[in-house]
Amino acid sequence: MTEPEGEERVRYGVIGTGMMGVEHINNLLAIDGAAVAAIADPEPLSLDFAHHAVGIDAPLERFADHRDLIASEACDAVVIASPNHTHHDILLDVLASPLHVLVEKPLCTTVADCRDVVEAAADGPAGRVVWMGLEYRYMPPTQRLMEEIAAGTVGNVRMVAIREHRFPFLHKVGNWNRFTRNTGGTLVEKCCHYFDLMNVVVGVRPRRVVASGAQDVNHLDEEYDGEIPDIIDNAYVVVEYENGVRAMLDLCMFAEASKNEQELCVVGDEGRVEALVSESIVRIGRRADGIGRTTEHPVADPRVQFEGFHHGSSYLEHLDFLAAIRSGSPPAVTLEDGLWSVAIGQAGHRSIEEGRWVDIAELFT
Ligand SMILES: NC(=O)c1ccc[n+]([C@@H]2O[C@H](COP(=O)([O-])OP(=O)(O)OC[C@H]3O[C@@H](n4cnc5c(N)ncnc54)[C@H](O)[C@@H]3O)[C@@H](O)[C@H]2O)c1
CATH class of the missing domain: 3.30.360.10 (Dihydrodipicolinate Reductase; domain 2)
Known part of the structure; x- marks a missing residue:
């Protein structure tokens, strides 16, 4: 991996490191300018699964609870790839921080929960990117x-x-x-x-x-x-x-x-x-x-x-997410898209x- 000249690598945390979380990790590892800095999952075997993907000797912070990852300041951005019913509460915790975030589909399990998080995202800091993961x-x-x-x-x-x-x-x-x-x-x-x-x-x-x-x-x-x-x-x-x-x-x-x-x-x-x-x-x-x-x-x-x-679609989605983080531009796929x-x-x-x-x-x- 080569680093883009004059730019710091964006440090990602992955919350939920099962099948899709590790797919995100593998995508991020293949992208210039991205680094996987932290992982959070209550299941130790899932943390080990992700740690092996990143490289067992690579510097990586491990947390059982996503709130500790958020508080650690180890990351600039997080990817939420935990089970669907956990997205609502985890997203509300992330949205209370300044972290950029990509949340896996579905946004939440009900329209009511989706509306909650859409509302919470509206109050975020300028330039923070909130991206809906709909990579199809x-x-x-x-x-x-x-x-x-x-x-x-x-x-x-x-x-x-x-x-x-x-x-x-x-x-x-x-x-x-x-x-x-x-x-x-x-x-x-x-x-x-x-x-x-x-x-x-x-x-x-x-x-x-x-x-x-x-x-x-x-x-x-x-x-x-x-x-x-x-x-x-x-x-x-x-x-x-x-x-x-x-x-x-x-x-x-x-x-x-x-x-x-x-x-x-x-x-x-x-x-x-x-x-x-x-x-x-x-x-x-x-x-x-x-x-x-x-x-x-x-x-x-x-x-x-x-x-x-997913036929390279997650990789392409991450390129756009990273570009939006770097430029502070609005997300191409929004939480409203997730809601609808x-x-x-x-x-x-x-x-x-x-x-x-x-x-x-x-x-x-
Ligand atoms: N975009 C796609 O095509 C695609 C494909 C597969 C899965 N997904 C989505 O990704 C998410 C994860 O699915 P998966 O297939 O990886 O499931 P999985 O069961 O393989 O992994 C989920 C992981 O989340 C962990 N987890 C549970 N509660 C948690 C919490 N509170 N905080 C952090 N981690 C927690 C579990 O221990 C597990 O390791 C789901 O929302 C799913 O819909 C998307």
Whole structure:
């Protein structure tokens, strides 16, 4: 790692050093100008996991409690990668300090908790960067899809269809992800990424949501302290936006036998663009070119130095987070973005439970 001339390295602390925390550490270690200075996690094995990633002889402060990391003054910025239900309280503690912060998705498990932290962030010191970790925006094929839409390739966007067909939820430390009370539910925990992409592509607020979903296949034979997991593993979710655009999510979490984990398709009045994430291909079809005519574009971002589990998107997200810290510029992805992605997920769960359309406004009363 080389240091940028004339600039101090930004010192990061990572709160929650399980799978995603260590993915953040590996990304930061690959970035010039970033240093991992401290870690916090109540689980000693997770601290050891992270310490090995940083290098067992590297200078690193270890804490069982995130409040001690904040007080240590060892860091300029923190990444929060602890379980979803802990984000609210940890973020409030971080926001009471001057530290820059990137919080992993979902922002919180409910709209009410998201609103709390959005409010707390509004009072922060000037130049402090508060960044919402929604790195699917940074996947190279997703970025290309958004560039094509911005360039007018498909005309006015009318429909957005996102399919995620993937493997079941992995095992997590203490099995926190097996229960909706900890995750906010699958549509919040997993699908906030896709609802965020819909929100970006459509560009106005979501108005109402209807969904059908269930836990049909996964985790039914598991038991934790006498409790069977309650997380849904498949759903269709339809979102209507204020401008009449409609979007749909097709989620299946027992479909690892598929070529692409994510397929995003946006159709406008002049054409269609799709991003196939595992293949890293963007396919474009313009109506003016005739029926069945498409062009296919392999996509890669040469800046990516670490692929990780998310096709290099976390690395690209960190480059922008670091650039914002250095320049004091506002975040490209905000806590409000996080709130609106959680809102669609929460509305989806309410729709499944109550069998009706749910107005997003209901979640704000
Ligand atoms: N952006 C993505 O694509 C993506 C992918 C995976 C996970 N995540 C998010 O990252 C977060 C962590 O998920 P994970 O997969 O790493 O889970 P994990 O179980 O592997 O790790 C979570 C870690 O947090 C620790 N922890 C628990 N309570 C804590 C607290 N109060 N303070 C500090 N640490 C605490 C646990 O001991 C564990 O080591 C979640 O919010 C999850 O939604 C995001």
